[in-house]
Amino acid sequence: MTSAQYLVLIGSNISKLRKKNGLTSKELGLRCDIEKSNLINIEKGRINVTANTLLKLANALEVEVVEFFKF
């Protein structure tokens, strides 16, 4: 798997979990202090997200970070 594909899968998982929680991009961004544009790029797998950002997202979505890596 290429790193690009990998980032797309992680982003897809984040997106699914956000929707499962009934949150908009803006709401999730506010909840964990992540800029909306950044969040959208992460969900699309366009950027190389950092560990801290993954942790903030996991906390806001009330899941463990490993959930983002399950595929």
Add this chain to the structure above:
Amino acid sequence: MTSAQYLVLIGSNISKLRKKNGLTSKELGLRCDIEKSNLINIEKGRINVTANTLLKLANALEVEVVEFFKF
């Protein structure tokens, strides 16, 4: 858990897995094209490692990325 503590735990897991594989910092760095100084900072939890770097390390250590997040 603070993000700083979190990075230390991830780094500690990477360090353990590297030693388990009998690799030096330099060797692991060469194997996955990560600068030795960067790798040492990651293992110490001093920097906010990115997803791609975690993937490269996991491939080189022949584990899944989730192994780094188990604590």
Add this chain to the structure above:
DNA sequence: AAATAAGGTGTAATATATTATACCTTATTT
């Protein structure tokens, strides 16, 4: 004891993640 290897630090340069903001497009709501 000297030589070597390993871990680790420091610094400058580069790449890029993240912020902040404005705007656009497309659903959804009224």
Add this chain to the structure above:
DNA sequence: AAATAAGGTATAATATATTACACCTTATTT
């Protein structure tokens, strides 16, 4: 149909991850 909300894009500024390299310290080996 108009208004609103949501997703998405574009750009500039800032912060920082990563590289590249030199050097230091401490084990380990010879």
